[in-house]
Amino acid sequence: MKKMIAVAFALLGIFAAGCARTGDMESSAFAPGEGRRLVIYTSHKQEVYQPLIREFEQRTGIWVELKTGGSTELLEIIAQGDTDCDLMLGGGADSLSAYSFCFSPYHSIYEENIAPEYRSSDGSYSPFSALPVVLIYNTKLVRMNPPTGFASLLDPAWRGKIAFADPAVSGSSYTGLCTLLQALPGDRNENLRCFAANLGGRLLPSSGDVVGAVAEGSCYIGLTLEETALKGMDAGYDIAIVYPEEGTSALADGAAVVAGCAHEGNARLFIDFMLSPEVQQLLPEEFYRHSVYGGDDGLKNIELIDYELDWASSQQSTLLETWGELFEGAQG
Numbered sequence: 001m002k003k004m005i006a007v008a009f010a011l012l013g014i015f016a017a018g019c020a021r022t023g024d025m026e027s028s029a030f031a032p033g034e035g036r037r038l039v040i041y042t043s044h045k046q047e048v049y050q051p052l053i054r055e056f057e058q059r060t061g062i063w064v065e066l067k068t069g070g071s072t073e074l075l076e077i078i079a080q081g082d083t084d085c086d087l088m089l090g091g092g093a094d095s096l097s098a099y100s101f102c103f104s105p106y107h108s109i110y111e112e113n114i115a116p117e118y119r120s121s122d123g124s125y126s127p128f129s130a131l132p133v134v135l136i137y138n139t140k141l142v143r144m145n146p147p148t149g150f151a152s153l154l155d156p157a158w159r160g161k162i163a164f165a166d167p168a169v170s171g172s173s174y175t176g177l178c179t180l181l182q183a184l185p186g187d188r189n190e191n192l193r194c195f196a197a198n199l200g201g202r203l204l205p206s207s208g209d210v211v212g213a214v215a216e217g218s219c220y221i222g223l224t225l226e227e228t229a230l231k232g233m234d235a236g237y238d239i240a241i242v243y244p245e246e247g248t249s250a251l252a253d254g255a256a257v258v259a260g261c262a263h264e265g266n267a268r269l270f271i272d273f274m275l276s277p278e279v280q281q282l283l284p285e286e287f288y289r290h291s292v293y294g295g296d297d298g299l300k301n302i303e304l305i306d307y308e309l310d311w312a313s314s315q316q317s318t319l320l321e322t323w324g325e326l327f328e329g330a331q332g
Helices: 005-012 046-060 071-079 093-098 150-154 171-183 188-198 209-216 226-234 264-274 277-286 309-314 316-331
Strands: 037-042 063-068 087-092 126-138 221-225 239-242 250-258
Touching: 037 046, 037 071, 037 264, 046 063, 046 264, 071 087, 071 093, 071 171, 087 093, 087 171, 087 264, 093 171, 093 250, 093 309, 093 316, 126 150, 126 171, 126 209, 126 226, 126 264, 150 171, 150 188, 150 221, 171 188, 171 221, 171 250, 171 309, 171 316, 188 316, 209 221, 209 226, 209 239, 221 226, 226 239, 250 264, 309 316
Parallel strands: 037 063, 037 087
Antiparallel strands: 087 250, 126 221, 126 239, 126 250
């Protein structure tokens, strides 16, 4: 049985003991003064953000206020300005890079521990964990000829049976879409059109819905993150993972300090906390994720492409606009 995350943090003693907890995520009745506050926007699921934030609060005495949502929609809110957000927690490096103008550069005290391939060159974001993109399928409904790679997502045999989240809402779904386009040979625009058409007018509202749709059988196959798939398998869902034969990406998600925020120092403390050796050690043990420190044996057996981060970041608006037009057109 997996050990309780709170116990694990307590045993490891991530930060110096004796820092009193003065806040609670759910209630502001005993909120401290402005100097001990931090406002976080996150696209992470509760099982990821809650233990991290609670431990950060307990160890530092900083009180965290939280807003959740899809990474792309939260980044749009931040980009529009007039926000109380101090720290964006979640979203792939490509999505965070696309909104780098919103963030204040910061290089963590643990910067040298981060593997070079995950570092942000300009410090606009800090990586948290590495997340391979995978395919999944329902093991009861797909007994013969399971998907083998991204090319399967263009196969008319799977039309209308593919679980895929809206990339205009989900950053991980956008990364999955870019990975598909980069891994497959041929014209990217044509592959984008074929994939949009092959969804058969079906697009899920959240990346968290992909595993459920495949497990319950409303979809037969899906595109998701390894982390999400592994959690579903451990929960007993009838799904299996496929690492695409063309190769896949293992892009880092991360966090970024909002430029001009009210609690910049506290936001930086949280980044140092998430990049501490103790938290990074817990990623594969408790969160089904890979550390950004590198040397992860779990990634050595996965065929990885050289993900074009600059292309995915610079083309995000154009690609999402094109995607929207193609998806709508495919329904007509």
